[in-house]
Amino acid sequence: MTTQMASLDRKTMTAPAMWVFAVAASALPVVLLGSIPATYATTGVLALPLVFLLVGAVVGFLSVGYTEMSRQAPHPAVYYAAVGRGLGKSAGVAAGIVALVAYNGIQTSLYGLLGAQLSDTFGGKWWVGALVVAVLIAMFGASGITRSTAVLAVVLAVSVLVVFLFVIAAVQHPADGYNPDGFSTSGLTGGVGGAAAYVLASLMGFEAGASFSEEARTPRGPGRSVKVALAVLVVVYSVTAWAVGVAVGPGQVTAALPDPMTAFDDQYGPLMPPFVTMVLIFAIVTSMLALHSIAARYGFAMAREGVLPKWVRSTGRDARVGAPVGGSLLQSGIAVAVIVVFAVLDLDPLASLFAWFSTVGALGLLSLLIVTSLSAMRYLRAGGPAPATAWKRVFAPGLGVLGGAVVLVLMVVNVDALLGSAPGSSAPLIIPAVVVAFALGGLLWAAYLRSSRPETWQQIGQGAGNRHAVPAARLADIEL
Numbered sequence: 002m003t004t005q006m007a008s009l010d011r012k013t014m015t016a017p018a019m020w021v022f023a024v025a026a027s028a029l030p031v032v033l034l035g036s037i038p039a040t041y042a043t044t045g046v047l048a049l050p051l052v053f054l055l056v057g058a059v060v061g062f063l064s065v066g067y068t069e070m071s072r073q074a075p076h077p078a079v080y081y082a083a084v085g086r087g088l089g090k091s092a093g094v095a096a097g098i099v100a101l102v103a104y105n106g107i108q109t110s111l112y113g114l115l116g117a118q119l120s121d122t123f124g125g126k127w128w129v130g131a132l133v134v135a136v137l138i139a140m141f142g143a144s145g146i147t148r149s150t151a152v153l154a155v156v157l158a159v160s161v162l163v164v165f166l167f168v169i170a171a172v173q174h175p176a177d178g179y180n181p182d183g184f185s186t187s188g189l190t191g192g193v194g195g196a197a198a199y200v201l202a203s204l205m206g207f208e209a210g211a212s213f214s215e216e217a218r219t220p221r222g223p224g225r226s227v228k229v230a231l232a233v234l235v236v237v238y239s240v241t242a243w244a245v246g247v248a249v250g251p252g253q254v255t256a257a258l259p260d261p262m263t264a265f266d267d268q269y270g271p272l273m274p275p276f277v278t279m280v281l282i283f284a285i286v287t288s289m290l291a292l293h294s295i296a297a298r299y300g301f302a303m304a305r306e307g308v309l310p311k312w313v314r315s316t317g318r319d320a321r322v323g324a325p326v327g328g329s330l331l332q333s334g335i336a337v338a339v340i341v342v343f344a345v346l347d348l349d350p351l352a353s354l355f356a357w358f359s360t361v362g363a364l365g366l367l368s369l370l371i372v373t374s375l376s377a378m379r380y381l382r383a384g385g386p387a388p389a390t391a392w393k394r395v396f397a398p399g400l401g402v403l404g405g406a407v408v409l410v411l412m413v414v415n416v417d418a419l420l421g422s423a424p425g426s427s428a429p430l431i432i433p434a435v436v437v438a439f440a441l442g443g444l445l446w447a448a449y450l451r452s453s454r455p456e457t458w459q460q461i462g463q464g465a466g467n468r469h470a471v472p473a474a475r476l477a478d479i480e481l
Contacts (some may be wrong), residue, residue: 048188087376
């Protein structure tokens with residue numbers, strides 16, 4: 002039914018376009034209206050803006066090894082290739098499987114959030130709206146990347162405007178002055194570990210641009226998009242968290258769940274909250290589209306090398322599009338199956354689907370960042386294709402591993418807060434166990450490939466080879 006290509010279209014993604022995907026994946030309005038108020042209310046940490054800066058610094062150290070590996074070993078499935086180059090092909094396959102689970106987990110979790118929001122806004126069953134959007138996501142995922150980029154850029158621009166308007170409203174009408182506790186270590190009281198876990202989950206997706214390395218116009222574009230996306234997210238979220246504290250007041254921000262919609266209503270009138278709600282819905286959808294694109298590229302790239310079934314590597318009939326059609330269908334199939342199961346079992350879309358799947362995804366991605374930094378230290382020290390400074394080889398990845406391990410422990414210990422479950426539940430054991438189980442499954446699959454399919458084993462993590470031999474979309478119509 003489809004023809005299959007060895008690679009995606011080259012030179013179709015600029016650094017700004019990759020940055021749009023990375024920032025859109027984080028869904029700014031979701032963090033403003035959901036994550037930040039929930040973190041204040043559940044942890045009691047006044048210095049949440051400072052926590053964003055501190056955790057952002059740790060993630061920044063982790064991103065150094067990640068971006069350097071994506072530059073020296075460009076591959077759509079970054080974790081799969083980067084870990085495979087430094088720690089061995091078995092570890093690479095395991096990392097690829099965990100990455101697929103993590104990205105699919107976060108993307109699929111958003112169907113629960115979106116479905117609940119659509120149900121609250123328009124009525125009806127949550128899963129009806131979720132299934133409709135799943136079809137739209139599948140259609141965009143199977144088309145060229147240019148169309149998706151345009152949609153993401155428009156929604157992201159409006160989302161940034163909404164966040165900016167909220168900050169202006171908070172500054173103009175502070176509840177109790179401009180309290181400095183938000184950036185003071187004296188405000189690091191209460192559940193700091195839980196706050197760090199929330200912050201880490203909010204930042205995931207910043208690394209998305211590196212998965213477009215095969216389609217990038219310049220080799221350094223993906224790495225730059227990752228760095229800029231992380232810096233923008235950390236600064237914007239830190240300022241936004243401070244603005245929420247200013248709007249509500251330090252005495253009330255941790256006492257109950259603060260509602261940023263009140264500031265919109267007071268400052269801009271009753272028409273503003275419905276507008277912000279619509280922006281929130283579109284931001285969730287574009288976040289899903291961005292994460293769908295990443296998961297599709299992981300599936301495509303791993304299938305191209307024989308790690309996943311051959312049909313997943315399909316790029317469709319139209320060679321001018323060069324989209325990961327097979328990977329897109331795989332991701333959409335997973336999402337639809339999950340929605341149907343949760344609907345049939347009548348499970349809560351927020352407490353079950355969104356909370357559990359997003360937590361598994363965030364924990365998996367943090368673990369992969371740590372492992373990738375370890376891989377970078379080994380691979381770059383041994384001498385990669387291009388020289389790397391000591392900062393990129395040793396110091397930044399080393400600091401990232403140490404800081405990341407601390408955040409990982411805090412995240413596991415505070416899983417109850419992320420899930421909203423009662424203290425003493427089995428969640429802190431189940432969530433890490435899921436990630437470990439898929440990693441072990443990846444190792445077993447790698448062992449099978451090594452013993453039974455040596456030709457596949459040799460291809461693992463190698464990528465498309467000569468990127469300049471891949472036809473670009475803009476050349477597809479030239480008649481020779």
